[in-house]
Amino acid sequence: VSAERTVPFLTVVGELTIQTAAEQKAALMALLDSADEVEVLLEDVTELDTAGLQVLLLAKREATQLGKTLRLVSANRIVMDVLNIAHLSTDLDAATATRPLEEIDR
Amino acid sequence: MNYEEELRSALDTFVVEGRELLEDMESSLLGLELESAPSEAINAVFRAAHTIKGSSGLFGLNHMVRFTHVVESVLDRLRNNEISVSSDLVGALLPCRDYLGVLIEGLAGGRLEQTEEEAVQAEGLLAVLHPYLHDPAQTPGVGTEGTGEGIGEGTGEGAGADGMPELPGRRRVHLSLAFGPDCLRSGMDPLAFVRYLSTFGDVVSLTTLCDLLPDASQMDPECCYLDFEVTLDSDEPLSVLAEVFDFVRDDSRICVVGAESSLAGWVELVESSGELAEPITQILFDTAAVNRDEFARALLERRQGIGRDGEPVAALRAEAEPVQVAGPAGQAGQVGQAGPSGPTGQSDAASAVALIGRQAPAPAVENRPKTAAGRPAAGRPAAETATRESRSIRIDAPRLDRLIDVVGELVIAGASAGLKAAHHRDEALVVALGEVMRLVEEVRDSALQLRMVPIGTTFSRFQRVVRDISTDLGKEVNLVISGGDTEVDKALVEQIGDPLTHLVRNSMDHGIESAETRVARGKPARGTLRLNAFHDSGSIVIEVSDGGGGIDPERVLAKAIDRGLVDPGAVLSDQEVYALIFEPGFSTAEAVSNLSGRGVGLDVVKRNVTALRGTIDIESRLGEGCTMRIRLPLTLAIIDGFLVGVGGATFVVPLDRVIECVELPPSTDVRDFMGLRGEVLPFIRLRSLFTIVGERPRRENVVVVEYAGMKIGLVVDTLVGEFQTVIKPLGRIFGHVRGIGGSTILGNGDVALIIDVPMLVRHYGDRQSGGQLAAGARE
Numbered sequence: 001v002s003a004e005r006t007v008p009f010l011t012v013v014g015e016l017t018i019q020t021a022a023e024q025k026a027a028l029m030a031l032l033d034s035a036d037e038v039e040v041l042l043e044d045v046t047e048l049d050t051a052g053l054q055v056l057l058l059a060k061r062e063a064t065q066l067g068k069t070l071r072l073v074s075a076n077r078i079v080m081d082v083l084n085i086a087h088l089s090t091d092l093d094a095a096t097a098t099r100p101l102e103e104i105d106r
Numbered sequence: 107m108n109y110e111e112e113l114r115s116a117l118d119t120f121v122v123e124g125r126e127l128l129e130d131m132e133s134s135l136l137g138l139e140l141e142s143a144p145s146e147a148i149n150a151v152f153r154a155a156h157t158i159k160g161s162s163g164l165f166g167l168n169h170m171v172r173f174t175h176v177v178e179s180v181l182d183r184l185r186n187n188e189i190s191v192s193s194d195l196v197g198a199l200l201p202c203r204d205y206l207g208v209l210i211e212g213l214a215g216g217r218l219e220q221t222e223e224e225a226v227q228a229e230g231l232l233a234v235l236h237p238y239l240h241d242p243a244q245t246p247g248v249g250t251e252g253t254g255e256g257i258g259e260g261t262g263e264g265a266g267a268d269g270m271p272e273l274p275g276r277r278r279v280h281l282s283l284a285f286g287p288d289c290l291r292s293g294m295d296p297l298a299f300v301r302y303l304s305t306f307g308d309v310v311s312l313t314t315l316c317d318l319l320p321d322a323s324q325m326d327p328e329c330c331y332l333d334f335e336v337t338l339d340s341d342e343p344l345s346v347l348a349e350v351f352d353f354v355r356d357d358s359r360i361c362v363v364g365a366e367s368s369l370a371g372w373v374e375l376v377e378s379s380g381e382l383a384e385p386i387t388q389i390l391f392d393t394a395a396v397n398r399d400e401f402a403r404a405l406l407e408r409r410q411g412i413g414r415d416g417e418p419v420a421a422l423r424a425e426a427e428p429v430q431v432a433g434p435a436g437q438a439g440q441v442g443q444a445g446p447s448g449p450t451g452q453s454d455a456a457s458a459v460a461l462i463g464r465q466a467p468a469p470a471v472e473n474r475p476k477t478a479a480g481r482p483a484a485g486r487p488a489a490e491t492a493t494r495e496s497r498s499i500r501i502d503a504p505r506l507d508r509l510i511d512v513v514g515e516l517v518i519a520g521a522s523a524g525l526k527a528a529h530h531r532d533e534a535l536v537v538a539l540g541e542v543m544r545l546v547e548e549v550r551d552s553a554l555q556l557r558m559v560p561i562g563t564t565f566s567r568f569q570r571v572v573r574d575i576s577t578d579l580g581k582e583v584n585l586v587i588s589g590g591d592t593e594v595d596k597a598l599v600e601q602i603g604d605p606l607t608h609l610v611r612n613s614m615d616h617g618i619e620s621a622e623t624r625v626a627r628g629k630p631a632r633g634t635l636r637l638n639a640f641h642d643s644g645s646i647v648i649e650v651s652d653g654g655g656g657i658d659p660e661r662v663l664a665k666a667i668d669r670g671l672v673d674p675g676a677v678l679s680d681q682e683v684y685a686l687i688f689e690p691g692f693s694t695a696e697a698v699s700n701l702s703g704r705g706v707g708l709d710v711v712k713r714n715v716t717a718l719r720g721t722i723d724i725e726s727r728l729g730e731g732c733t734m735r736i737r738l739p740l741t742l743a744i745i746d747g748f749l750v751g752v753g754g755a756t757f758v759v760p761l762d763r764v765i766e767c768v769e770l771p772p773s774t775d776v777r778d779f780m781g782l783r784g785e786v787l788p789f790i791r792l793r794s795l796f797t798i799v800g801e802r803p804r805r806e807n808v809v810v811v812e813y814a815g816m817k818i819g820l821v822v823d824t825l826v827g828e829f830q831t832v833i834k835p836l837g838r839i840f841g842h843v844r845g846i847g848g849s850t851i852l853g854n855g856d857v858a859l860i861i862d863v864p865m866l867v868r869h870y871g872d873r874q875s876g877g878q879l880a881a882g883a884r885e
Binding site for chain 1: 328
């Protein structure tokens with residue numbers, strides 16, 4: 001939990017995979033319920049698979065449907081790598097082109 | 107299956123398809139000159155060439171791609187009315203088609219490279235085509251310098267999105283990956299597959315579709331809802347790419363489609379994608395792999411064809427409508443970068459038609475009504491073709507044979523049960539079994555129907571035969587085909603080709619006179635040969651008629667006497683004289699020509715037809731022409747038989763030969779004939795013919811059979827009744843046995859022999875001469 005954050009947020013720690021997808025889904029939904037603008041911090045994700053990505057996509061879509069804002073922030077290399085494969089931006093919109101892997105390595 | 111095997115099986119499919127396409131191509135080429143509006147035929151030829159090019163590209167058969175590309179370019183110009191149909195052009199294209207046939211047969215034999223000889227041949231053929239290419243700038247890769255460049259261009263849909271020519275080995279592939287809902291739970295990570303896939307080439311575009319993701323409340327986080335649409339440029343064959351997904355294939359929908367695939371392939375992809383049809387369609391358009399107009403038309407027509415209207419394609423419908431109305435003006439709706447590349451970027455309705463119906467099976471194209479369809483109207487038959495394509499299944503012949511074999515056994519078993527039930531006089535059982543038998547018979551008929559193919563495919567081969575022979579003989583002959591949709595057992599179709607070829611050659615060589623003679627006789631200089639087929643009471647009748655000189659009975663008779671086939675003093679009817687031309691070693695032609703006249707041919711025809719349980723007869727009018735009529739049973743597998751008993755043995759007489767059954771008059775003990783309504787009926791005692799031991803019963807029966815207009819009686823002990831039966835050929839060891847056409851197994855497990863009626867009738871003829879001598883000695 002960081003004090004710099006001005007909106008309610010959730011930090012995903014550890015893996016965001018089929019193993020944890022159910023609880024992460026519940027956590028994300030709860031987060032969405034809490035405010036109109038929320039952030040999900042992805043810097044401490046150690047593993048992200050299709051199930052995890054799917055939960056993020058769900059949360060994002062749910063937010064849009066509710067007229068709320070959900071931002072994915074500080075995605076680490078592991079997350080960017082997966083988004084890159086799926087050709088998605090951090091907004092979870094379709095990325096226009098494949099970015100070479102090197103670029104992600106900031 | 108390892109990679110080698112997969113390639114092998116894919117190649118086999120290509121070979122089969124290639125043969126069909128070439129057949130199609132040939133018949134269309136031959137039709138070009140005859141039709142007043144040949145656009146449909148041109149499209150059919152183009153389609154065939156294009157598909158062969160595309161498929162050979164998939165297998166990296168670059169020599170074939172290169173060659174077909176030139177052919178296709180010529181056809182494309184033809185299609186765009188830049189050049190016109192001429193006898194010379196058809197004459198130049200036909201050998202190209204033959205050359206492709208040689209290559210494909212080479213493939214069938216496992217030869218992927220062309221031989222030196224073939225390479226030289228290709229050069230020669232392409233040189234002939236060269237004048238038709240006219241403007242070399244438009245067709246890169248012409249002739250010898252071709253490197254596969256420009257492939258896919260000129261078709262408006264093949265090449266890369268940005269007009270980049272695709273390298274021969276590298277192709278654009280679209281993969282539609284909808285992983286099964288349970289894949290996550292079973293430890294499969296779709297993203298891992300996608301990641302792995304990207305090692306096979308360059309991912310051009312990838313879209314993650316989450317349209318199937320349900321509402322948050324219903325969403326099961328352990329269930330997979332995502333769909334990935336990937337466009338990939340890869341050197342790998344489609345099969346290798348598809349193999350990536352072998353682990354998840356079972357409950358997933360994985361579609362791998364090459365960018366050069368036919369429109370039908372795309373339609374299939376979209377149609378199989380269920381709720382995702384709309385977004386996927388959009389993606390296909392966006393990645394420029396598919397032309398919007400053509401696709402919309404194909405999809406719409408397919409849906410209308412299947413009667414599944416009202417699917418979520420409202421947007422497509424709106425776009426398709428003006429195309430259908432406007433026809434050739436449909437360019438307006440064009441989308442994507444596919445258009446500007448290639449000389450035929452303009453996709454008019456005609457090319458849409460060409461693309462939609464591309465992989466149509468040959469017979470479907472054959473049978474399409476050949477009305478002089480203008481371009482806007484050409485959409486209808488194409489729609490039908492597309493529909494048929496989606497409805498037909500290719501089945502291995504052995505599987506079908508197995509089914510028919512089993513159905514045959516079922517018929518026998520059913521008949522056996524019926525006999526037993528009748529024996530027990532159990533009325534209810536008999537009725538129930540009657541119903542079962544009715545259904546079994548229905549199954550049998552449907553199963554046999556599966557083997558039925560229209561004879562038109564065989565007939566259309568003769569366009570080429572006639573054309574070639576006309577050239578050889580210097581006679582002008584038109585071939586008129588009718589009854590091409592008459593259906594006949596596939597096995598028969600395969601075996602009737604050779605006899606028919608002989609008859610056609612014979613008619614053209616001996617029947618149709620030279621142009622001068624024809625004119626002198628007041629006939630049109632161009633002769634006409636007719637091939638006709640129709641069903642007639644359980645048989646198929648195939649006629650070869652020519653409007654030629656007819657058969658001169660006197661000349662035939664003189665020749666026969668000369669050859670020692672007939673005694674000089676013999677008096678023969680015209681029919682009998684005509685039949686002489688089927689005798690071995692008979693030929694009336696004064697000059698032995700290249701084709702016929704060597705005295706081999708017609709006797710072979712007769713033998714082949716007889717072997718198929720068929721008959722052949724001749725109708726001729728001197729000076730007016732001649733008709734050879736082949737009559738064949740519809741199927742070779744099952745016959746309706748008439749079961750008779752002699753002593754302990756049972757025989758089956760083919761029912762279609764049986765005229766009637768009468769009781770043997772008591773006073774015929776020593777005679778070989780009896781009176782039947784004022785006529786003399788000669789008969790054969792099966793008991794003595796087959797030397798069956800045992801007492802003769804008090805009353806005997808006569809089964810009257812007919813063959814070739816001749817009636818004879820077969821004397822038997824008992825008449826058992828009708829019996830459907832599967833013919834099982836006699837083993838080779840019984841090959842010399844005369845009078846028996848095969849065997850069958852009865853319901854009680856006994857073997858019954860099937861009487862070969864034609865053989866017996868002939869046997870009677872032989873005996874008659876011998877018999878008279880014996881009678882003379884007795885008197």
